[in-house]
Amino acid sequence: MDSTFLAALKAVLKRQVTGFRELRECQQLTAGASQETYRLLVATDRGELRYAFRRNQAAGKDASNLGTVGLATEAELLQLAAEAGIPVPEVIYLLEERDKLGEGFLMQWLEGETLGQRIVRSESLADVRPRLARQCGEVLARLHAIAIDDDALAGLPAVTPAALVQETWDSYQALDIPAPMIDFTARWLLDNLPVNSRRTLVHGDFRNGNLMVDESGVVAVLDWELAQIGDPVRDLGWLCVNSWRFGISDLPVGGFGTIDELLAGYQEQSGIAVSKEALHFWQVFGSFWWSVATLNMAASWRSGETPSLERPVIGRRSSEAQMDCVNLIIPGDFDPPDPIELDQGTQLPMPAELLEGVRNFLQDEVAAADSQRFGFLAKVAANSLGIAQREFLYGPALALEEQERLAALLGKGSLQRLRRQLSCQLRDGMALDSDGLAEHLRRTIAGQLSIDQPGYSALRFSRANP
Template identity: 50%
Template sequence: MDQTFEESLSALISRHFEGAKLISSSQLTAGASQQTFRITIEGKGGDTQVFALRRAQPGLASSSYGQLPPSVEVELLQLAAHGGVPVPGIEYVLCPGDGLGDGYIMEWLEGETMGQRIVKRPELSGARASLAFDCGQALARIHALSVPCSLVERLHNVSPEALVRETWEAYIVLDTPQPMIDFTAQWLLSNVPADFETTLVHGDFRNGNLMVTPDGIGAVLDWELCHMGDPMRDLGWLCVNSWRFGNRSLPVGGFGKVEDLIAGYESETGQPVDLTTLRFWEVFGSFWWSVTTLGMANTWRSGETPSVERPVIGRRSSEAQMDCVHLLIPGELPAHPDKISDANLPSVSEIIRSVKSHLTEHVGEKLEGADQFLMRVAVNSLSIAERELSFAPAAERAELAGLKSLFSGLEGNEDLEQLRWNLVSALRSNEPMDVDILGAHLRQTVAHRLYIDQPKYSALTNS
């Protein structure tokens, strides 16, 4: 831990908690725009207390993705608490003189926040039985919050159509040909909800941003993506497959049914939820995530966020694109691409595999906290590179054949990237194409990409 950070934090603790001293601090998240720490203090009577410190990433003036600064997040948490939404209590808001940047100290709550554990842990089975309903109620309370004008002025206010266009334009700026993203953008623009309310939207209400206890929702976390917009966006985002953690049969976070989510929401609002609108926002959620992950990887290229986690997150775009495939052009998925043979001994894949084994077996066990997490990210990065070497040639041959079948007169053209751009341009200009051939090509291309990026992702099944 940085010595200046420890010294500044220790000084703050002694000032704010009379007679107390800092016992320990450990970083829980690697931090893209914000960092979270667990801090333990000892009071003058010898008793210990645990808090969470959340602060902006040092040196990062603002986020590329519009995350709100911690000072605004504090206001939202306080507003939510008054509105009956379960959130951690705020203990102290950092001041410039504290030397710790923009942030706050909040109540430490016990509960499960890992999505994959929430959908599986036996001790949470009772909570899961009503969790979708509880989520509906919590969202209704968030959307009913009366936001002061002074706070509204600092929040992004965006209509559904404008949000689709903003997201699509953010992807276009990245200058990467991803035909499924363009296909989905055109579908969304053709299906924008005609009527919508404007309320406070949490923006990231999903499994993984909830603290769950055996009694239900202990807290709603991560409010930095709040904005003013269509409240149905929150319901759709909660149903996105990325946040079901492998349990596709239960659309709400991998733990519940849509009808229970809606029942919880309607029990608070008294207004019916339109299923067509909900589906629009589910599609948008996967579309938004497919673009956002690419953009997050680009912040690594630019040097804005040099974490090893960023490039791997970029490869998650194929997961969200595959979810869009299932929602918009369902059909039989292609077989796994063939693996190339490598006569070299040891092969490049074997060298990568040996490094992975060393990191996992001899390095990882010596690390803890954020360092251990980032080591696992590094191993995952090597796994992607290993699969890329093995399967990309066959996947690219299949993609090239599909593109040639879409465009006549291109039999001699072997420039795969140029043909990708041809398809992207055709989709952006709404050029007529054979719907069946286009659908089959997009399914095949996205599935083959996902076999490389994340072969265990739940969307790689026909069910």
């Protein structure tokens, strides 16, 4: 770890932590595109104390995360939230220019589970899971009741539902990657905007994965960097997006609860009844937004702005969110590609077999090594190779079928030209109920998802000939 960084951090701790003796541990937990989080173990006259430290990366802000609030504002939001009875870590010190560590803050270290997969499956949380949805509703009601005329909120972006949809759609179009289902969903959203929506503080990323949970329930609401002023139902809908259920699709609230419990907790605390129709809109928007955000992350990797093993794999997750949009607004049956066994051909080994060998090595041996970081990266690498392998096996047949459907809709042309043509026609007002359009989109996204992530829960299908 950089010695200059550690020296500056120790200087801050010496000034701000009473009885400071030494920094015994500084472990980097996350290295997001724009922010870093560290766990600190500090020796003091009172014994060992743990803290969390967040700061902006020195490289600056990532274009794929435009719209995030600064860490100084995030610290103020945490303080406001604590005053409103929302469980959050206590902010201990806000960095100043003299600290030479950039923008950031030191905060209380809390114990609890933050990994969404464990929250929905851990035996130790089995008793509390049925209560989490109602607790989340109560927490969001308190959050949305915070007065938005507070000086700390003056710099937050304020957006209407229509502007939010359009800005997200514009962000996708700027990538110049034709994905007709994204255009279709944007059109649907603009045709179904909420009427007379309220205007409150919105967390912006309230979901399983940004909550800390223990046996008593929600310990803390984390990651306030996407906070804004807007429609509060957005937070409720985002919590119900399928991407954040971690495979437990029959429990739509974070993979741990029901919508009835969520809305009951919200109404009990706020006195406001949220309709399931309003919630549905924001569920669709959440999957739409995530489908675009993942593409933006991949674009930042492709441009060289954010080198990462994970970013290109995250970009492939766009098909997951697009499939969620399919199931929400144009549900229906679809067939996945038939299973294909690895072709042994006349050579030994064939390309797909080479990929299989490397993927198994990464997944079964490297990922099981002692290093937690390299184990995680090995799993990411194995996932990348799995995608490439499935693309190699299924891609040509799926592309041919997609081109044939597009030709029936639009006329002859290359696959790339027809994809772009369909996107353009959707942007120009093509009727969303055009003959064959919904079926084409449903089959196309299901096929792509069978390559990108065949185990994703949205890929529920019924075969024509079981």
